[in-house]
Amino acid sequence: MADILHRVGIKASLDDVYTALTTRDGLASWWTKETRGESNVGGTIVFRFSTDGKEIGGFDMKVLELQPARHVLWEVIDGPAEWIGTKIGFELKQEDGWAIVIFKHLGWREPVEFMHHCSTKWATFLMSLKALLETGHGFPDPNDVKISNWH
């Protein structure tokens, strides 16, 4: 098993970060504009991504746990084979006037090359979350930061 881990600090309230992680509008403003579905516990959030205006796939996440201003946990129930069954968590805490986000994408079966790509890509999306909360503008797909031939 292998995990992707990240940490960012955001000059914002924990409540605002939590809202950006747990509402369709919030998620659509930093991860992917095409965010649909139900973001309550037990619901399924549907994230889709595009290239040249054409939907190219994405992820369905079941919401496993929500603790306001503290914790978010999803399980991937549909998407690329390597993602299915993995879990994605966000832990929030206050530190020195910052909202700290501890991010984990847990349970990759193998550290395949695609996992390396997703690790870098998650970092750029967490910087998008930070930008959204600090400046009012994130850079969700399809306006996301391109990192390679794999976008």
Next chain:
Amino acid sequence: MADILHRVGIKASLDDVYTALTTRDGLASWWTKETRGESNVGGTIVFRFSTDGKEIGGFDMKVLELQPARHVLWEVIDGPAEWIGTKIGFELKQEDGWAIVIFKHLGWREPVEFMHHCSTKWATFLMSLKALLETGHGFPDPNDVKISNWH
């Protein structure tokens, strides 16, 4: 044991990427301006970082392996306790006209919070390497992208 993994693609030649990873000038242009020491196999490269114009520490890396345009491997011999004994590798390959960099920071004893920070920070430095080669300007320390209260 836990590893930090990343993948970026750069519109540049493998030789130019390799030069940026294996010369003091190259490294100083995307990771930290304060890069000293010997970058040949068996040599020690000394990386130092600053805050508010004051040196705050850094890493000493022994160069273990170099394969032109293919592979770079360092071992951390001095720095924060969590880093000592870990290894940092860059694998290079050509794909669809891109130079692909597969990055690994291997052998963390525990997935501590500092590792989460370093994972995100490595992503931003690899994007700095990409920017250096594609635009001529990277963003090495102390002009690096700040991601949190831990800089």
